[in-house]
Amino acid sequence: MPGHTEYFNPPLRRVSVGNSDEFRQPDTVKAALAEFISTLIFVFAGSGSTMAYNKITASSPATPAGLVAASIAYGFALFVAVSVSANISGGHVNPAVTFGLFVGGNITLFRGLLYIIAQLLGSVAACFLLIFTTGGLETPAFTVSAGVSVWAGLVFEIVMTFGLVYTVYATAVDPNKGQLGTIAPIAIGFIVAANILAGGAFTGASMNPAVSFGPALASFNWTNHWVFWAGPLIGAAIAGIVYEAFFISHSGHERLPGGDY
Template identity: 55%
Template sequence: MPPRRYAFGRTDEATHPDSIRAALAEFISTFIFVFAGEGSVLGLRKIYTDPLTSASELIVMALANAFALFAAISASINVSGGHVNPAVTFGALLGGRISVVRTIYYWVAQLLGSVVASLLLRFVTVGMRTVGFHVASGVSPAHGLVLEIIMTFGLVYTVYATAIDPKRGSLGTIAPLSIGLLVGANVLVGGPFDGAAMNPARAFGPALLGWRWKHHWTYWVGPLLGGGLAGLVYEYMVIPTEPPLHTHQPLAPEDY
C-alpha cells in the first residue's frame, strides 16, 4: 500500500491503466465473493424447507463466506489491495492510503460485481429470489447497527494489521486467510441476529435483485462507521510516526 497521503487523485488517475486494472480486479473479486456467499444461502434454501435455523447450517454459512473471501482477496490483493468491500475502501480512504478518485472506482466496481453476481444467481437458481440480509425477529435495527459497527471494525482493523501496515513483513502473506477467517467467525457471532454483512456491497446486490430493502440502511451505515473508525484508529494510534524507543534483536533459533 502507498504511504499515508490525502489526495483527491491525479488528473490522469481516472483513465490510467492501473486504475482500470484495480477496478476490474475489485469487480471480479466482489463477484466471486457475493456469488459464493449468497449462493450458499440459496443452496441451503433449496435443501431445507426451514433454512438457517440450526447450528450446522450457520457453520456452513460461515465457512462459505470465509472460503469465498479468502479466495476473492487472494485473487486481487496484488492488483487492487484486495478490498472487496466498500467499508474497507472507506477505512483506507480515511487513513490516507487511497485517493478519492480510486475510492469511487472501487465502490462502483464492488457494487457492480455484487449486482452481476446476484443477477446470475437469480438466473441459475431458476427464479429463486436472492435473500440478502435482514434484522432477525426480536432484534432492533439499533442493535443490528451496533453489531455491524463492531464486526466491521474488527474486520478493517485486521485488514490494516495484515495487509496495510508497513511493518507487517511476512505477515502479509497470510492476510487473505486472516481476513477470511475473521469474517467466518463474525458470521457465527452475528449471523443469527442480523446476518453479519460487514460489507455494503455484499448486502446491496442481493437486496436489489430480491427487492428486499427492510432495514437495508443498517448494512451501509454500520459497516462504513466501523470501517472508517478502524482505519483512523490503526492509522493514527497504532502505526508509529516516530522512531522506536528501544530496538531488539530476535533470538537465534538455538537460544530457545
C-alpha cells in the first residue's frame, strides 16, 4: 500500500531449519570450533574466579565482595570471548543467545544445534581443566538460593536473559545498528556484569545453559538445574520475538548469513 509504513513484523516468519549438510561445511565446523574455544575461555575465567574467591576467602561468593568479583570476571571474560569469535561464528558463547537468534531467523536450526553442542562441550572441558589445575577443587554449580522459590528463580533467569539477548539484538544483530556494532562485545559484557550484581544472590545469575551445565556435570549437582535451561531459553525467545516483531527491519537488507551477527 503506497505510503504505508509497517510497524509490526510477524514473528517467527524467518525461522529456518536448514539441512544436515551444514554439519559438513568447513565454515560451519570452524564456527563451531570457535564457539567451543570461546566458551571454554569464558567458563574457565568465570568459574575459575568463583573458585579462587572461595579458596582465598573461605566464604560464599554470594557476598557483596564476591558478587563484585564475579561481575567483573564474567563481564570481562564475556567481552573477550565474544570479541575473539565474533568474526568467525558471531560470538554467541551461549545456547540461549543461539536459540534467541534462531527464533529471529538469524541462524538455522542445524547450525544452531552444532553451536550449542560446541558450547556445552567447551563448558565441560573448562570445568574439568579447572578441577585438574586446582588440585581437585569443586566447580560450584548454579542453584536457586535458600529462601528463593524455584519459580522466582525462573523469573529472574527469564528477565536477565531477556535483557542479555535484547542487548545482542540491538547492538549486534539489527541491520541498522551502524557504528553501534563496534561496541557490541562491551555492551554484552556489561549487561551480564550488571545482571550478576542484580541476581547473583538469588540464582547466581547464569543466563547461559552452558555456564550452568559444565559445573553441574563436573560436580554432579543437578539441583533445580532445569531452571537454568528453561529460564534462559524462554527469556531469549521472548527477546528475539519482541525485537524482530517491533524494532528490526530487514527491508533493503540481505538476510544475515547463518551464525553471523
